[in-house]
Amino acid sequence: MENDVGEVLISQEQIREKTKELGRRIAQDYEGKNPLLICVLKGGLMFLADLMREIHMPLEIDFMAVSSYGDATESSGVVRILMDLERNIRGRHVLIVEDIIDTGRTLNYIIENLHTRGPASIKVCTLLDKPARRLLDIPLDYVGFEIPDRFVIGYGLDFGEIYRNLPFVGVLKPELYS
Numbered sequence: 001m002e003n004d005v006g007e008v009l010i011s012q013e014q015i016r017e018k019t020k021e022l023g024r025r026i027a028q029d030y031e032g033k034n035p036l037l038i039c040v041l042k043g044g045l046m047f048l049a050d051l052m053r054e055i056h057m058p059l060e061i062d063f064m065a066v067s068s069y070g071d072a073t074e075s076s077g078v079v080r081i082l083m084d085l086e087r088n089i090r091g092r093h094v095l096i097v098e099d100i101i102d103t104g105r106t107l108n109y110i111i112e113n114l115h116t117r118g119p120a121s122i123k124v125c126t127l128l129d130k131p132a133r134r135l136l137d138i139p140l141d142y143v144g145f146e147i148p149d150r151f152v153i154g155y156g157l158d159f160g161e162i163y164r165n166l167p168f169v170g171v172l173k174p175e176l177y178s
């Protein structure tokens with residue numbers, strides 16, 4: 001599997017450092033607010049698991065799985081909820097945790113949907129931001145790394161459901177997907 005990686009874009013160490021920094025900021029910003037971290041599956045799983053360990057305060061977590069119709073490398077914008085939250089978010093301070101924001105369509109749908117449930121606030125924390133591909137302008141509150149328009153895998157991100165367990169963010173060798 002490691003042999004399919006053309007280049008390591010963000011190392012395990014870089015992710016670790018950045019996650020600590022984000023965790024500190026989030027803990028300061030949400031002091032006394034018992035935030036609800038919402039992990040968007042499946043990609044956000046690894047980031048949530050590491051991030052929550054760096055937020056040293058009481059918090060809760062919940063999960064949501066969505067799917068956007070489209071081909072393997074691009075979403076279509078039509079989003080469907082595959083698995084919904086367990087908890088009622090009315091009056092809660094919600095922090096959406098994502099692995100990557102690409103076109104922004106998935107996030108836009110999630111934010112609009114969550115807004116209808118009456119939370120006290122909604123903010124976004126994403127490990128990766130790929131601004132070159134953005135179609136919808138959505139403010140991102142916490143961003144780990146801005147990355148170029150390349151096909152990335154690892155640390156939660158897949159290609160054909162594989163590579164999510166790589167501990168770093170890498171670029172797949174082009175001959176494997178073109």
Ligand code: PRP
Binds near residue numbers: 040100101157
């Ligand atoms: C990825 C990622 C975001 C979305 C970003 O999820 O986790 O949710 O795509 O793309 P967008 O900004 O263009 O909407 P994906 O649909 O691949 O599902 P997964 O997390 O289960 O891999």
